[in-house]
Amino acid sequence: MQQALNEALSESCVPVQTAFCVGCVLVVRLPGEQPAVTLATGYSRELPGNTHAEANALTKAQNLSEPCLAALFPSISPTPSIEDLLSHTDVYTTLEPCSIRTSGLPACADALRKAGIKRCIIGVGEPDDFVKCEGAQKLKDAGVDVVWLKGLEKKCLAAARKGQHCARE
Numbered sequence: 001m002q003q004a005l006n007e008a009l010s011e012s013c014v015p016v017q018t019a020f021c022v023g024c025v026l027v028v029r030l031p032g033e034q035p036a037v038t039l040a041t042g043y044s045r046e047l048p049g050n051t052h053a054e055a056n057a058l059t060k061a062q063n064l065s066e067p068c069l070a071a072l073f074p075s076i077s078p079t080p081s082i083e084d085l086l087s088h089t090d091v092y093t094t095l096e097p098c099s100i101r102t103s104g105l106p107a108c109a110d111a112l113r114k115a116g117i118k119r120c121i122i123g124v125g126e127p128d129d130f131v132k133c134e135g136a137q138k139l140k141d142a143g144v145d146v147v148w149l150k151g152l153e154k155k156c157l158a159a160a161r162k163g164q165h166c167a168r169e
Contacts, residue, residue, distance in 0.1 A: 123156030
């Protein structure tokens with residue numbers, strides 16, 4: 001979670017008045033493989049299009065080339081597909097994945113579910129500033145193991161609200 005928090009706090013994650021600053025890390029834990037491998041990271045607004053941290057990390061992971069995947073998992077032959085890897089991926093996100101976007105873009109909880117993520121570790125729930133977030137419940141309803149990490153709630157919320165006091169879209 002500290003790596004996800006670093007993403008949210010980075011200078012690259014520029015605060016805006018209508019959005020939270022969130023960090024996300026995708027970590028693959030394959031059976032029998034040691035250690036776990038960071039597949040991708042993301043932060044709010046990293047990619048064009050008013051994007052959220054989880055969507056950015058997923059997009060970056062899904063765009064990894066086969067040679068890149070082979071380099072990440074050199075002891076596995078043939079190289080696992082991104083779909084296989086995502087089914088063994090833990091998502092670490094500083095703020096609860098959104099369940100609705102006021103901008104009309106796809107919700108992060110839906111994107112994580114569609115990607116086949118099996119576990120989502122969340123730093124803090126999304127405040128109800130503009131929308132009532134039900135991302136964790138949507139994930140649970142889809143069979144995703146949701147873990148509320150204890151101890152970093154204040155830091156995750158402070159990162160989310162760095163430079164502003166409004167909610168993310």
